[in-house]
Amino acid sequence: MDQPDGSSSPLFAPAIVQSAGGSGSGTQSFKKGLLLGFVGAAMIAGAPLAASAAGASKSKARQIAHYLKTVDAQPPIPSPEWPPYHDVHMPDESFAHINIAWLTVVFVLLAGVSGLWNFGFVLPALGTLLLALAAAYETFFGSRYLMQGFSPRQPIDYSHQLHAGKLGISCYYCHHGALNSDVAGVPSVNVCMNCHAVIHRTTTETQDSPQIAKILAAWESRNGPHPKSIAWNRIHRLPNYVHFSHRVHIANGIRCQECHGAIETMSRVHQAAPLTMGWCIDCHRLNKAQAPNYWKHAGGPTDCNHCHF
């Protein structure tokens, strides 16, 4: 369905959410966000979102400009106590060459083993073999294999620090699938356009941002012969045979950051948690008394077939 004005659905309204200092629980701020979203929807009811509809856009632009000013005036949102793994950083976006490098090490060491063995250097060969095994272990079972810290460069230099942290936009505004679907989802381009139809640059930039221009280009392509959406790089990927449902975790009051780390501080998102079964089951097994205090809602089913089916 085409939604040229986006006025009918709260999903398409600019739900401008001021986070209450980040101290409120996720559900509360979500409800507030929805409420504000509805208010926003009512405020711009019937207002065409397309950039060409100038008159209505002007009032919307004023709203957003006013909002940005108030945000700038506010002190930065203090980050609550988030899981300790949020400071894991991988400096480079490419993870492929690291493993190729490790594999090269393994191969070179194994070549060394055979060479040394051929010339009768048994002990050095065994030592090299041990090294090769260690390298192989690191390659296949080390923390990098778990992708913890994986932080690829995205096609658009999108900053959660700016949108979620500084602007305080609710996570569910873009990732609304987390509320009613197993899949949180990446926002469709029309959701970006709710704001970026009028915001083409940040307050510090003097000309239109080339990053935002990519959104506009994708949006413009939608009715053309070759519609082309934005291909984001997937960061969080569970292994095969696992089914994970966002909506039940949200319904149980788990906050996004408990698995995704302090996402509102990340200018480029990385995988904060190891996302291993042991890590999942640790939380599912613990009761509230045992859990660290940043796990507000620990405890969950531990039957295999809640996730594996």
Add this chain to the structure above:
Amino acid sequence: MIDPQNNPEMESKEALAARLESEDRRDGITRRQFLQGLSASFAGMAVAACGKAEAPEKIIPYLDQPATTAPGLSRYYATTCGGCQSACGALAKSREGRPIKMEGNPDHPISQGGLCGRGQATIMDLYDSSRLKEPLLEGSPVSWDKVDSEIRRQLDSISKKGGHVVVVTRTISSPSIHAAGKALKSRYGAVRHVVYDPASASSILEAHEKTHGLRALPSYHFDKARVLASFGADFLGTWLSPVEFSRDWAAARDPQKMRSRMSYFVQLESRMSPTGANADRRVRLKPSEEIATLAQLGRLLATRLGWAEIPSRLGNTSVPVRELAALARKLAAARGESLVVSGSKSVGAQVLVNWINQRLGNYGKTLDLSKPSYQYAGDDRAMAELQEDLRAGKIDALLFLDSNPAYDSANAAGLRQILESDRRPRLMVSLADRLDETAALCGYALPLSHALESWGDARPAWGVASLLQPLLRPLYNSRSIIETLLAWGGSSASAHDFVRGVWKTEIYPTQKSCPATSFDAFWNKAVERGVVSFQEPAAAPKGLGFNAAALAAVRPAPGVAGSLELDAFVSVPLFDGRQANNPWLQEMPDPVTKVTWGNAASFSPADAARLGVEEGRIVRLSGANGAVAELPAHIQPGQADGVVAAALGHGRKAAGPVAFNEPRRRLFPIEEDAILDADLYPLRGSAGISVQKLERTVVLAKIQTYDYQEDPILGYNRNIVHETTLNDYLKDPAAGNPEVESESELWPKHKYPGRKWAMAIDLNSCTGCSACMVACRAENNIPVVGKAEVRKKRDLYWIRIDRYYSGSPQKQEENPRVSQEPMLCQQCDNAPCETVCPVAATSHSSEGLNMQVYNRCVGTRFCENNCPYKVRRFNWFDYEHNDLIQNLALNPDVTVRTRGVMEKCTFCVQRINSAEITAKTEGREVKDGDVTSACQQSCPTQAIVFGDINDPKSRIAKLAKNPRAFRVLAELGTGPSVFYQTKVRNEAA
């Protein structure tokens, strides 16, 4: 020494090099390049093998996401099943814009929530790459615009000259198609509409024209029939509207509700049909003796009840008089509450049936002519007349709309011959989903949209209008019948607007479904529910007279030439063969013979012994008309002697690779019997056939090869299916359920503090139709394994229907009692599989489920060996779809298993989890009825009930406590969670 310069036969070195080079280059690359590529790809493999050198997975969101869809959400749309003309209601499940499953629509008055296997398998027809993808003119692609303008021009010129245009279809009950057809008629003048059905009910319509003066198909009410006699009508399998009839029949078979009024059902038939397998009393009857037997029954009734007319003896019958007298006594005692039906193609037999029903006072009660059914309107005579006219060269244009008479009409060979000859019409058009037997003969072969791709409607019965809505745009450049007729009629309306317009004028004024104030509100409601009821004018006056003269005109059946009589039937899996390229249906077993993948000729054990034919022997059947079919023999207990029965719809060569079992991918390896010509349509015209035994034998691909409950080695009855008779049941509700002493339990009992899932299956309702097997396959991504693997007993069904024969040793051969028992993982409390798994891949959940964790399984198959129910299945290969496009039908909620992994029924744990999560997000507890397993959802008789047995108010908890409940092999102490309800037969003990 030979000098190459002087020897012309010798090549010079240079010439040799050049030749080798050129040979090397035949496929575009030289050997050197090939080797270079090979080494490069090895290097690539080495890099790829580390699994991480690939680019990260991409997430590509919608550009403009529709408000109605989101990733991960399943949406259900009410529509009408396009599998056959019965027009059952369906709910199509859509995921990210892809239809992935067909389910029954509980609001639909015809199907009442059920959907047969063929209807569910229409999903595979949608994702069939053998479909016709673009319009073809004499075999070359052409645009629709060109097709339309050219056909319009030709039809215009034909109608100007006063030529004859004929449209050939199967039965179409759609008001919109009829309205579009009217527009076509008004533009081109005399357009003749010829309707035929491969599984024709023409004799019933014709008989009613003779006896009641109204050419109509009555609606049948099997739920109101206390005594039911069926002469070869397979109404639980294929006859007219099997889903509707199954539900009604089962309603009258509930011993708890009906008590002594539970229906008594006699089936007189030649082959063992799924319906006969469910009969209280089954009588073997040759097709040629049907008229004589009906006349004899009529004579007995007429003398008993003093009816005015007594038919003459119309030949001899081998059915004992005792048998018929007992039936006549029962029918006479249940006047107005009885029903006699016949599946016969003979008008005489149907006239006799009408007469008996009329005099028993059944019209208006158990069958109704004033509220007729529109599901079958085919006229065999019209098709025969069309052939005459074609032969005389009278027809100028022939349009086939979704019909394939060159394959499945009576005398298809004759039709093919005419259409290939010079007398064929100048304009021949076929609108079909594939380049089938008829489309291949037509100048224009036009692609037809699938039912899930088009707007449309159906009017299956009096006062019922059912709507079709598209779930996706056509995958290929195809069009629906309505769109095509509109284009040829010169209308530019879209199919949606046209259907809406027709409903506004024809349905809305008298609709009774919703208190809608405006048409828009009504239309939205209709689209939401998929079906509405409306007030039609009565089809016939109430006291419809009976014309006794018709009875006098009935003649004895003609004698049968040849050694055996042929019963060529439409089977439950393939029906008339229109879905022959459907892998789910090819691997769906016949409910009685249990044969998959191909046809078999059934012989009675006595005939087989007489002819020296054994199971799997190839026989050649030759008809009086010269047609021949070669197919393997199957020995069928309970079949009438002197009859050979084989299914129609097999052996199609133009349907696609699956229909012909042609090797495509590894899934369908080359079969030694792939070349068998098992098409029975050419033989259908000849009642008598001769059988010739050939040298070859094959192994039939059956999914059940042992038919008895007796232990094959020790010989004692294992009492797997509990049965009793109605008399015993009325005395003691626990009759047939002996108290079971289970062996002492070795393990401590599991605790189920919260929910415990369990299932109940009513063996009195289960007809063995196998719809659950297809539902399970669709829901759980169960792969099709192919013929060779089925032969090795490696089929992957999570639920199967076990069919057992019982009775005395002699009766087991001649006319056994049949029991159908759905068998699935029993989710045992003390599961034998769990204790033997060396890696704990199968273990017990806190909700009573026996869990199978695929990523932990290493494939020892110990569990399979230790399961007394034999319900565990092993993935011997990575089973690919033969069509990769069919991957679109996979259910994303269920893992696609890999090679080397055990699998089995999970009680649809994905549905359980989803219901639990939904309840959680809505802040409530799971209610009874929140979780329906896939097999339960589509069961036409609602024999399956699923729920939480720890909730004392749930249906399942009550059924588990019912005295009829028993558990299979409970004496082993496995503690199954599936509670069967004893089968109660209405027969003398």
